[in-house]
Amino acid sequence: MTDTPRYTSIAIILHWIIAALLIGMVFFGWYMEDLSHGWREGLVSGEQVQQAYNWHKTIGLLILLLSLARLAWRLTHKTPGMPDGMKPWEKMAAHAVHWAFYVIMIGMPIMGWISASAWELPSFLFNNPDVPMPRLPVPQSEGLHDVSGSIHGAGGWPILILWVLHAGAALKHQFLDKDGLLGRMIPLPFLKG
Structure with missing residues (x-):
């Protein structure tokens, strides 16, 4: 093995926290869909569903903030170069996957936030009614809620891929x-290394 330079401690910490939260949120999102089906069938209460959605939104905003911090750190700190033996297509693929992650780490929470903001029901951070989730300045519209929610929901598979x-x-x-x-x-x- 060669002595490969390392990322900064801040970059490493943000990488692993965001990775764990992002993967966890995909599976939590699928769990929430099951909860919603259970609510329609009378198996779980609306309060349980709302609490799950509030936690999802809280963690989603945390992912957005951490991802913006990670992007800012990435743009202001030099990253280690790729190993000399890497083929050009591997370097290009690595860059493409990294930037695709930034798009999805930032885009997914924003689409979820748009969806929540377009819906008339209030959302609470940490399930605390004293801490309402801030709304984005978008119209309250079922259509906007549905479209942005569908885009947000479709992001689970790209994250896993x-x-x-x-x-x-x-x-x-x-x-x-x-x-x-x-x-x-x-x-x-x-x-x-």
Whole structure:
């Protein structure tokens, strides 16, 4: 393995927190769909559904804030260069996947926020009625709510596909190419380049 430069501690912390929250939110979103079906069938209360949605919105706003912080950090701090042995198409694919992640990490919460803002029902951060979720200045419209909500909901699969591509490439570079690429983002000493 070569001695590969590492990302900054801030970049590493933001990377792993956002990754865990983003993957968790995909599965939590699917759970919320099941809860909604359960509510329609009388199996769960509307309050349980609303609480789940409030937590989803709270965490979604947290992901948005962390993602904006991560993007700001990325734009103001030099990232480690790619290993010398990487093929040009691999470098291009890595950049494309990273920027696609930024689009989805920022776009998904914004679409969810638009959907929530276009709906007449109030949302509460942390399920606390004293902390209403701020609304974006969009019209309250069922159509806008439905369209933005559908776009938001459709983002789960792209997140998982990007994650598989990203994680698969990192593992390939670590264990097949042995170029220490994974060690740039993981704080475990045995994986460092």
